[in-house]
Amino acid sequence: MSAHTSAVVDQDLRSKLLKPDVISGSEILLRSLLLEGVDCVFGYPGGAVLYIYDAMHGNEDFNHLLTRHEQGAIHAADGYARSTGKVGVCIATSGPGATNLVTGIATAYMDSVPLVVITGNVATTAIGTDAFQEADITGITMPITKHSYLVRNVEDLPRVIHEAFHIANTGRKGPVLIDIPKDISAQKTRFEWQEEVSVRGYNPTVQPNKLQVDRLVQAIEEAERPVILAGGGVVYSGAHEQLLEFVNKSQIPVTTTLLGLGGFPSGHELWIGMPGMHGTYTANTALQNCDLLIGIGARFDDRVTMTVQGFAPKAKIAHIDVDPAEIGKTVPTAIPCVGDVKAVLELVNEKVKPARSSAWIHQVQTWKEEKPLRYTDSDTELKPQYVIEMIHEATKGEAIVTTDVGQHQMWAAQYYRFNNPRSWITSGGLGTMGFGFPSAIGAQMGNPDRMVVSINGDGGMQMCSQELAICAIHNIPVKIVVINNQVLGMVRQWQEIIYDNRYSHIDLAGSPDFVKLAEAYGVKGLRATNKEEARLAWQEAMNTPGPVLIDFVVRKGENVFPMVTQGNTIDQMIMGDEE
């Protein structure tokens, strides 16, 4: 694919950067990153990247944030990328530095997040000798990167970096790794920058096949019970407005997947919530009864379909996706539309007519009214769902919310109602504990003017809590929520419901006092154990200009409902309050 990519970089800086000086590989790296418009890099130094860190010393233009763990760095880069739509960048040293990035690379890969991951390696002369801190990181990450480079000639660096950004942030997005041996980072050459990118084997389809679009339009006109399943692809391609127009014109109810939340305004009357394992009654029932299912930038993940053989049994399936390999991968697809979601929807919107869906919409509205998401509130105990609802109300649905993985993640997905895209950051595909807090730091760096709320479990909070240091030292004003149920709640829920109350290793006794933990880093810590305290603590957190951690001590045995257990179809929901 060939393209001109011009990042927005200040003209004076640009001409300074473009000077054809003879400089080291490390300086080439920094200049190239700046030319790509990178305004914030998360990283951690070590032996193999010492030349690179040396080049940063005294470089006023280059903004690097020292995290306290490489995992924190890559999740922060991920949160930055998901919330801004720009490429997130992180740097680590060879060996242990590089392997500490692996979870973060896999997290980004599963959720199609554009990252450029830079690792140092031992010198080219030492590669393959089991040298100190040598790890074959390109080999290790081959299955979890969109592409990777091991740079063997310093002259290749500017091209490789430019290609990496192009590949990461076009087509189906994803992480690209650049491994730079130490000698390459030291060698000097004349800096030459080319705007043109041309990667012969890379040609993502943008415009769809017109015939398929016509077939889709036709199918919609004939449909009586259509449903749209909108996923992360809507958000990533910036197609939220096109989706709204499509829904309004076609009169089709929309369910948004975990990654699709925010891709469609939750206040819209045709929004029916999230589908799948912890989806709404309405979304799951509608999917099982629809006659036309239009997947848009969604990949029919098994947490959405559950038992795939029984998924949407009456539906003809249409699928709009930028990745042709997703079409037909898990569900038989009658109408494939390969292309950029936004480009496809723009075409569809030119032609689409309403479906014959009025009776269906009436039916769907009845389900919504009769079986909304609900929980039993309490005046004596603090309920986690209440905490989320309270945060939603106080932030008017306008915050950027990041989560960790577990019950709190599902409650956040259910009870925070999103109005905007790029406001919901969660590890969906890999389900990575430890993601919630550092990703919020990245999101805040990318969105200094927005309120960023990070919702974590008491388990996952302990997987990257070291990054409290970054919040404190740079005064990054993330509001860190701990939904403290004293257990690995989601595991406990499975053990209660599926493993017959046999609770095995889910008790988090021995966890730190989270308020004191925050304070130990110089971050304000607050605690709430009932509704009154919860409201006051949240108010105080909102009124505090810097970072705050709020430990919400909630009821221990609360479960997430609806729930579909494995081996069932999505209409076989446990509602939780009907026993």
Add this chain to the structure above:
Amino acid sequence: MSTHRHTISVLVNNQPGVLQRVSGLFGRRGFNIESITVGESEERGLSRMVIVTTGSERTLEQISKQLYKLIDVIKVVDLSASPMVAREVALIKVNAEPSARPEILGVVETFRASVVDIGTSTMIVQAIGDTDKIDAMVELLKPYGIRELSRTGVTAMTRGLGKA
């Protein structure tokens, strides 16, 4: 779904690690590899891999689509979808006491194979042909005692103007 044998040609950038990318993809997605051959292609900087795999039509479609997602993959063609020539080379070291040699030479001749080495009690037979032919030849030589067998795997191309 019915399973078939497919021969696919994959044109790739001749980059370090490209074989690992392709074989790794087959491994982690559970696609089967019966044989894989790699060598130079007609264009400098590009190599051609020929992979023999078994699977349903749906698997084949996934293989092709997943291969295309690799940046170093330029082109994927299912050669078995049209008439093709497929060949492999086998070297067969067979026990060949002088008394058995005339019979073995009879087999060699029938298959239009050739003898490329003769030792005191062994011979190396070189056979070129499609997989079935080589399978048949190996079967016929088994009674004499095969000491070593080395096969290249299939390389192939479509007949006529068809290009992969």
